[in-house]
Amino acid sequence: MKQLFPAQHVMGFLFSLLLSLVALVAVLFDLSFAAGMTILVVTALVQAGLQLFLFMHVKENAESKTLYLNILYALFVGLVTIFGTLFAMRWGYMVK
Amino acid sequence: MKWDEFFVTGEPMIYAAMVSIVVVSLAIPIALTYFKKWNWLWTNWLTTVDHKKIGVMYILAALLMLFRGGVDALLMRAQTAVPDNGLLDGQHYNEIFTTHGVIMILFMAMPFIIGLMNVVIPLQIGARDVAFPRLNAVSFWLFFSGAMLFNISFVIGGSPDAGWSAYFPLASLEFSPTVGNNYYAIALQIAGIGTLLTGINFLVTILKMRAPGMTLMKMPMFTWSVLITNVIIVFAFPVLTVALALMTLDRQFGTQFFAMQSGGMDMLWANLFWVWGHPEVYIVVLPAFGIYSEIISAFARKNLYGYKSMVVSMVAISLLSFVVWAHHFYTMGHGVMVNSVFSITTMAIAIPTGVKIFNWLFTLRKGKISFTTPMLYSLAFIPIFTIGGVTGVMLAMASADYQYHNTMFLVAHFHYVLIPGTVFAVIAGFHFWFPKVFGFRLNEKLGKWAFWFITVSFNVTFFPLFILGLNGMTRRMYTYSESTGYGALNMVSMVGALGLTVGFIILVYNIYYSVRYSPRDTNGDPWDARSLEWSTHSPVPEYNFALIPTVDRLDAHWFSKKEGKPLATGKYEPIHMPNNSGVPIIMGAAFFFWGFFMVFSWWIPAIVFGVVILGTLAYRTFEKDHGHYISVEEIERTEKALRGEQHEN
Numbered sequence: 001m002k003q004l005f006p007a008q009h010v011m012g013f014l015f016s017l018l019l020s021l022v023a024l025v026a027v028l029f030d031l032s033f034a035a036g037m038t039i040l041v042v043t044a045l046v047q048a049g050l051q052l053f054l055f056m057h058v059k060e061n062a063e064s065k066t067l068y069l070n071i072l073y074a075l076f077v078g079l080v081t082i083f084g085t086l087f088a089m090r091w092g093y094m095v096k
Numbered sequence: 097m098k099w100d101e102f103f104v105t106g107e108p109m110i111y112a113a114m115v116s117i118v119v120v121s122l123a124i125p126i127a128l129t130y131f132k133k134w135n136w137l138w139t140n141w142l143t144t145v146d147h148k149k150i151g152v153m154y155i156l157a158a159l160l161m162l163f164r165g166g167v168d169a170l171l172m173r174a175q176t177a178v179p180d181n182g183l184l185d186g187q188h189y190n191e192i193f194t195t196h197g198v199i200m201i202l203f204m205a206m207p208f209i210i211g212l213m214n215v216v217i218p219l220q221i222g223a224r225d226v227a228f229p230r231l232n233a234v235s236f237w238l239f240f241s242g243a244m245l246f247n248i249s250f251v252i253g254g255s256p257d258a259g260w261s262a263y264f265p266l267a268s269l270e271f272s273p274t275v276g277n278n279y280y281a282i283a284l285q286i287a288g289i290g291t292l293l294t295g296i297n298f299l300v301t302i303l304k305m306r307a308p309g310m311t312l313m314k315m316p317m318f319t320w321s322v323l324i325t326n327v328i329i330v331f332a333f334p335v336l337t338v339a340l341a342l343m344t345l346d347r348q349f350g351t352q353f354f355a356m357q358s359g360g361m362d363m364l365w366a367n368l369f370w371v372w373g374h375p376e377v378y379i380v381v382l383p384a385f386g387i388y389s390e391i392i393s394a395f396a397r398k399n400l401y402g403y404k405s406m407v408v409s410m411v412a413i414s415l416l417s418f419v420v421w422a423h424h425f426y427t428m429g430h431g432v433m434v435n436s437v438f439s440i441t442t443m444a445i446a447i448p449t450g451v452k453i454f455n456w457l458f459t460l461r462k463g464k465i466s467f468t469t470p471m472l473y474s475l476a477f478i479p480i481f482t483i484g485g486v487t488g489v490m491l492a493m494a495s496a497d498y499q500y501h502n503t504m505f506l507v508a509h510f511h512y513v514l515i516p517g518t519v520f521a522v523i524a525g526f527h528f529w530f531p532k533v534f535g536f537r538l539n540e541k542l543g544k545w546a547f548w549f550i551t552v553s554f555n556v557t558f559f560p561l562f563i564l565g566l567n568g569m570t571r572r573m574y575t576y577s578e579s580t581g582y583g584a585l586n587m588v589s590m591v592g593a594l595g596l597t598v599g600f601i602i603l604v605y606n607i608y609y610s611v612r613y614s615p616r617d618t619n620g621d622p623w624d625a626r627s628l629e630w631s632t633h634s635p636v637p638e639y640n641f642a643l644i645p646t647v648d649r650l651d652a653h654w655f656s657k658k659e660g661k662p663l664a665t666g667k668y669e670p671i672h673m674p675n676n677s678g679v680p681i682i683m684g685a686a687f688f689f690w691g692f693f694m695v696f697s698w699w700i701p702a703i704v705f706g707v708v709i710l711g712t713l714a715y716r717t718f719e720k721d722h723g724h725y726i727s728v729e730e731i732e733r734t735e736k737a738l739r740g741e742q743h744e745n
Contacts (some may be wrong), residue, residue, distance in 0.1 A: 024656065080418050084422075089367050089432050092430055092431040093434070094430075
């Protein structure tokens with residue numbers, strides 16, 4: 001019975017709920033912008049990692065190299081889109 | 097809303113279109129009933145999950161859209177052929193250049209490419225179908241309902257008129273109050289989801305379903321190009337999905353994302369559109385590079401020169417394609433730093449592309465070249481595409497671009513890239529793989545007539561636009577005065593457009609002619625080609641390969657022919673195949689009606705069809721469908737019939 005009970009997943013699930021609650025702090029309390037953002041970014045990163053490794057079984061796959069490459073590519077495109085947009089539309093926009 | 101707002105009125109050409117739509121939509125069911133073909137159509141085509149048939153349907157739809165977009169193009173050329181022309185008014189001209197662009201890119205080039213992928217990829221990697229056959233059918237029907245929804249805008253409600261890039265603020269409710277741009281947002285959204293599903297499907301297919309022994313570096317070049325294309329699709333299309341959703345929210349739900357006030361930013365649309373839009377250019381052009389690689393190496397009778405550098409340059413292009421988008425709007429307020437960065441990244445793309453051009457040239461070097469129709473298109477592609485590429489480098493220089501921006505020079509440039517890059521490629525691929533699907537080749541003589549008409553007329557149509565652009569003619573202007581001096585070159589361009597029409601008519605006539613008169617192939621390898629798809633019969637049986645081939649090197653089929661060693665040995669075993677399903681087409685229809693009601697903001701019917709869409713998903717979730725087995729006896733019977741042997745009994 002002990003082997004059948006998915007203890008790891010239940011713990012993971014509880015932990016992801018906890019992370020969401022921690023993220024709520026950013027709006028519930030009167031924090032400074034920087035402090036709020038820090039809390040959000042950190043909890044989001046931990047949450048994403050938790051989902052990927054615990055619930056989406058990245059490690060358990062025989063071809064996890066392909067998956068890591070894919071995640072890297074996604075990170076590349078995501079970061080380029082976000083920071084590229086900020087660069088083109090905010091930081092470098094209408095600069096004389 | 098009144099009826100005269102619902103239907104587009106007041107133009108004789110539109111009335112003619114309405115009549116022809118009604119006639120065709122009555123004629124098809126009547127003909128199907130009369131010839132008792134409903135059942136055949138339903139079981140063999142509409143419910144199919146067979147990748148080859150889905151591919152054929154994609155290509156048929158693409159050819160249909162080629163003619164729709166082509167008529168738009170002819171009308172534009174006719175309108176601008178002489179100064180102060182009154183054939184079309186400004187509004188009608190705006191609608192036509194908008195639908196021309198959207199249809200040619202999203203409903204012609206994309207489905208043609210995806211159709212060829214569908215037909216060829218599983219065969220080329222030695223698989224029996226794609227990874228998710230049912231999902232593949234869903235992709236097709238979503239694309240099809242998106243395309244049809246976009247096309248009816250022409251007679252119901254009015255077409256979008258803010259350009260294919262639909263820049264804000266012009267595309268906002270304030271400046272485009274008709275439902276036209278709602279059609280744009282919703283139809284592209286539906287078709288885009290279909291494309292995204294295709295991307296995931298083929299990614300998994302190529303990574304997981306290759307024949308034993310086919311490592312990544314032994315894959316045919318077309319498969320490589322499609323793999324990389326689908327990676328780009330998976331990462332670029334979500335940006336379009338989000339941008340279109342924001343557009344819908346702005347136009348129909350009162351948000352202010354792309355507004356000029358209230359904290360919105362109109363230029364953010366252009367930014368997001370091109371974050372998707374530039375990779376999109378490579379989505380349609382990379383598979384074309386793959387097609388050319390296959391054809392050039394097959395008809396030069398040599399292996400592809402520089403295989404590894406081909407792969408590396410495609411990977412480089414796929415990464416670079418995501419870091420160049422701002423070059424589409426250099427003149428819209430960026431500082432020097434932004435423009436310099438994007439200039440450099442843009443010019444860097446010319447390097448891997450140049451590598452590929454040289455690889456094709458070296459493949460041709462000392463080859464025994466046979467000048468078949470697909471080969472002619474591939475040979476014409478190299479110099480014409482190079483003109484497109486070089487003018488691209490001219491446009492890439494931000495400071496010089498202030499001269500060219502939004503002129504006919506730009507229009508000429510992207511037609512010089514996309515027509516030889518994509519259209520020639522899909523036509524070449526169409527001629528090349530046609531015998532694989534149907535068991536006979538298209539007539540070579542007619543094919544070559546069409547080729548010469550299309551290639552020569554293409555240059556006559558688009559070369560004058562370079563000069564017109566440098567002389568100052570801007571794009572999208574519906575008329576001009578005689579004193580501008582644009583008349584003569586525009587007339588030359590019109591003549592070219594007529595020549596292109598003749599070429600495409602010959603191309604389609606060739607299909608009819610070849611169906612009737614072409615001699616049937618007997619060995620499944622009419623071109624004496626190199627990759628696995630030519631090792632099975634033509635037309636390909638449902639299960640593709642009776643025995644899965646084993647691969648030990650690139651061009652394994654070629655070496656098996658040379659060395660007389662079969663690729664597959666062993667005994668037949670029952671083959672597991674997926675079942676047909678009516679759910680995808682029902683889902684497509686539900687999406688069509690949902691989209692239609694969304695366009696007109698008729699919420700209650702939209703919600704009803706939204707529930708139907710969810711219902712089809714729920715049905716699939718609880719459906720028990722384990723596919724079917726093809727028995728050994730049936731395989732033997734089919735194989736014998738395909739080899740042309742008689743039945744024993």
